Amino acid sequence: MIKVVCAILEQFDRVLVTQRSERMQEPLLWEFPGGKLEPGEEEEECLAREIWEELSLRIQPILRLQPVIYAFPDKDIELIPYICTYQSGVIQLSEHKAYQWAHPQDLLSYSWCPPDIPVAKDYLRTKGAAS
Numbered sequence: 001m002i003k004v005v006c007a008i009l010e011q012f013d014r015v016l017v018t019q020r021s022e023r024m025q026e027p028l029l030w031e032f033p034g035g036k037l038e039p040g041e042e043e044e045e046c047l048a049r050e051i052w053e054e055l056s057l058r059i060q061p062i063l064r065l066q067p068v069i070y071a072f073p074d075k076d077i078e079l080i081p082y083i084c085t086y087q088s089g090v091i092q093l094s095e096h097k098a099y100q101w102a103h104p105q106d107l108l109s110y111s112w113c114p115p116d117i118p119v120a121k122d123y124l125r126t127k128g129a130a131s
C-alpha cells in the first residue's frame with residue numbers, strides 16, 4: 001500500500017486544487033496537492049515538504065480527515081488528507097499543469113483523481129458540520 005498525503009489548503013473561503021500534468025501518472029486529473037510518504041517521515045512533515053517542492057508554499061496542517069483506500073489497476077494507495085492553512089509564499093508550479101482556488105460549492109464538479117472524490121465529499125461534510 002502506497003501512502004499519499006494531500007493538502008486541502010484553505011484560504012479566503014476557497015480551497016486549492018491542482019491539475020496533474022501530462023507527464024504525471026493520472027494525467028490531467030485534478031487532485032489535492034501532496035505526495036508519497038517517505039520512509040521514516042511523519043505525515044505532516046511529508047505534506048510540508050511536498051507542498052514546498054511542488055508549489056513553493058509554506059503551509060500548516062491543521063486537521064487530519066478520514067483516509068481513503070483506493071485500488072488503481074497497478075497499485076493500491078491510501079490517500080491521507082489534511083485540512084491546512086496558508087503560511088507564506090507565492091505559488092510557483094513545478095510539476096502541475098494548473099491550479100485553481102475553488103469555491104467549496106464547485107468542488108464536486110472537477111475531474112478528480114478517483115480517490116479524491118470521497119475526500120472532497122468528506123471535507124464538505126466536515127465544513128457543513130462546522131458552520
Ligand SMILES: Nc1nc2c([nH]c(=O)n2[C@H]2C[C@H](O)[C@@H](COP(=O)(O)OP(=O)(O)OP(=O)(O)O)O2)c(=O)[nH]1
Nearest residue numbers: 004006025026031032033034035036077113115116
Ligand atoms: N499527490 C496526490 N496524489 C494523488 C491524489 N489522488 C490520487 O489518486 N493520487 C495518486 C496519484 C499518484 O499515483 C500517487 C501520488 O504520486 P505523486 O507522483 O503525486 O507523489 P510523489 O511526488 O511523492 O511521487 P514521485 O513522483 O516522487 O514518485 O497518488 C492526490 O490528491 N494527491
